[in-house]
Amino acid sequence: MLASCSLDGCTIIWNTTTGERLVSMPKNSLSVKICRFSPNCDLLLTAGDDEKIIVWDVQTKDRKAILEGHLDSIPSASFSPDGKVIVSVSFNADFRIWSAGDYRCLYTKEDAHEYGIQSCDMSQNLEPVPNTVADTQSYLLATCGNDGLVKLWRIIIPKQSDELQLDDLEVKLWRSLHGHGGNVICVRFSQIVGEFLCSTATDRQARIWSVYGADCLFVLDHDSIVTSCAFNSDCSLLVTGCLDKTLWLWKLPQRLVFQTAVANKIHCREKSVIEWTTGDVVKWLKVIDDETTEKMINEIRWLKKRETQMEGPGNLEIPHEYLCPITHEIMREPVICSDGFTYEKNAIAEWFMSGKFTSPMTNEVLSKTDYVFNLELRNAIHNFLDGKTVSEGEG
Structure with a gap:
C-alpha cells in the first residue's frame, strides 16, 4: 500500500500493484502535510495545518484518536519502529512524543530548532546506539529545520518486566550535523538498521550522512530546491524530489550497499538473543543439567562484570x-x-x-x-x- 496526502485536505491509500485507489479518508478542511503508516500498517496518521495529528484505523476509516497540543502547522510525524510511540514536529520549533497506546503526550521539547522544524524520522533500528543499558528501550529520532541543522536525538524509556515505563521517558540530543546552506526540508534514515541518513534543503542539495560517524559522505547537487528523499531497502538507490516537479534517482556506491549488508548481518546476529521472552528463558532453564547450570552461573557472573x-x-x-x-x-x-x-x-x-x-x-x-x-x-x-x-x- 501507498498513502498520499495533499494541500486540498485529501488522504488516499493506493494499491501499489494496480494503481487503484483503495481508501479515501474523510477530507480535512485544511491542508494535510504528512501521512505515515504504523509498522504493521493497521494505523495511519495524518497531520497538517489544523495543528492536529489524527490516527486512523486503515480498515474501518474510523478516527482512533486526535492528538492536540501543537500551536502551529505540523509538517511531519512518525511512528517508532515497534509502534509504541509517535513523534510529531511543528513550525513552532517544538516536537512532541505521544503514547501510541492511550495517545497521551509524554514529552514536549521546545525550541528544538531555531525558526521551526520541517521534518522528522525515526530509525527502524531498535538498538540504534551501541552499548546502551539492557533494561531500557532506545529510539533514534532525526529532526531538521530552518536553522540549517540536522539533529539526532536519543529517546530512552526504562523497562520493567519487559514493559515500557513511558512516564519516565528521557530525551537527549545525541549529535548535530552541520553542512547545509539553507533550510533543511526533509530527513530520512536508511531502512532496517538506519546507519545512513539523507537530508534535503533549499540549498538545492541532498546530503548523505553516516549516522555513527557523523560524517557527510556525499553531497548531491540538484537544479532546484530538494523537498523529499527516500532510500530503497538495500541502500543501492536513493530517490529525491524537487520543487520543479522532477524526481531524481541516484545509484549509490557499492560500498554503501556492502556496508548496509554488513550492518544488517550484525543487527540480525545480535537481535536473536534480545527476542527471547522471560517465558523462553524459564523454559530453557528447566531443562538444562547441573553442569550447564554451573557454566551459566559463571557466564552470568562474567556478564555482570x-x-x-x-x-x-x-x-x-x-x-x-x-x-x-x-x-x-x-x-x-x-x-x-x-x-x-x-x-x-x-x-x-x-x-x-x-x-x-x-x-x-x-x-x-x-x-x-x-x-x-x-x-x-x-x-x-x-x-x-x-x-x-x-x-x-x-x-
Missing part, C-alpha cells in the same frame, strides 16, 4: 593478548576476524559500522567481515580476572 571490574588480580601485568587492539582494554567478548587477529566484538562491529573495511592491524582490505568467537581466549581472560592463573616466575 562492569567495565571498572575488568581488571586483573593484584598488581599482575595484563597479558598483551588479552587487550583489544582497537580499544586497548581487556576484551569481554573476543572474536577472530578474517585478518587472523582478535578484537572486542563491539569494537570491531563499530569499526565496520563506521564504513571501515580494512584490518585495524594491517590496514589491508578484509576478505570478509564475518567473525567467530575466540572462546579459548575468552575463558583464559575469565580465569585471569578471577585470579585463577599463576603469574610467570611462580613455581
Whole structure:
C-alpha cells in the first residue's frame, strides 16, 4: 500500500500493484502535510495545518484518536519502529512524543530548532546506539529545520518486566550535523538498521550522512530546491524530489550497499538473543543439567562484570593478548576476524559500522567481515580476572 496526502485536505491509500485507489479518508478542511503508516500498517496518521495529528484505523476509516497540543502547522510525524510511540514536529520549533497506546503526550521539547522544524524520522533500528543499558528501550529520532541543522536525538524509556515505563521517558540530543546552506526540508534514515541518513534543503542539495560517524559522505547537487528523499531497502538507490516537479534517482556506491549488508548481518546476529521472552528463558532453564547450570552461573557472573571490574588480580601485568587492539582494554567478548587477529566484538562491529573495511592491524582490505568467537581466549581472560592463573616466575 501507498498513502498520499495533499494541500486540498485529501488522504488516499493506493494499491501499489494496480494503481487503484483503495481508501479515501474523510477530507480535512485544511491542508494535510504528512501521512505515515504504523509498522504493521493497521494505523495511519495524518497531520497538517489544523495543528492536529489524527490516527486512523486503515480498515474501518474510523478516527482512533486526535492528538492536540501543537500551536502551529505540523509538517511531519512518525511512528517508532515497534509502534509504541509517535513523534510529531511543528513550525513552532517544538516536537512532541505521544503514547501510541492511550495517545497521551509524554514529552514536549521546545525550541528544538531555531525558526521551526520541517521534518522528522525515526530509525527502524531498535538498538540504534551501541552499548546502551539492557533494561531500557532506545529510539533514534532525526529532526531538521530552518536553522540549517540536522539533529539526532536519543529517546530512552526504562523497562520493567519487559514493559515500557513511558512516564519516565528521557530525551537527549545525541549529535548535530552541520553542512547545509539553507533550510533543511526533509530527513530520512536508511531502512532496517538506519546507519545512513539523507537530508534535503533549499540549498538545492541532498546530503548523505553516516549516522555513527557523523560524517557527510556525499553531497548531491540538484537544479532546484530538494523537498523529499527516500532510500530503497538495500541502500543501492536513493530517490529525491524537487520543487520543479522532477524526481531524481541516484545509484549509490557499492560500498554503501556492502556496508548496509554488513550492518544488517550484525543487527540480525545480535537481535536473536534480545527476542527471547522471560517465558523462553524459564523454559530453557528447566531443562538444562547441573553442569550447564554451573557454566551459566559463571557466564552470568562474567556478564555482570562492569567495565571498572575488568581488571586483573593484584598488581599482575595484563597479558598483551588479552587487550583489544582497537580499544586497548581487556576484551569481554573476543572474536577472530578474517585478518587472523582478535578484537572486542563491539569494537570491531563499530569499526565496520563506521564504513571501515580494512584490518585495524594491517590496514589491508578484509576478505570478509564475518567473525567467530575466540572462546579459548575468552575463558583464559575469565580465569585471569578471577585470579585463577599463576603469574610467570611462580613455581
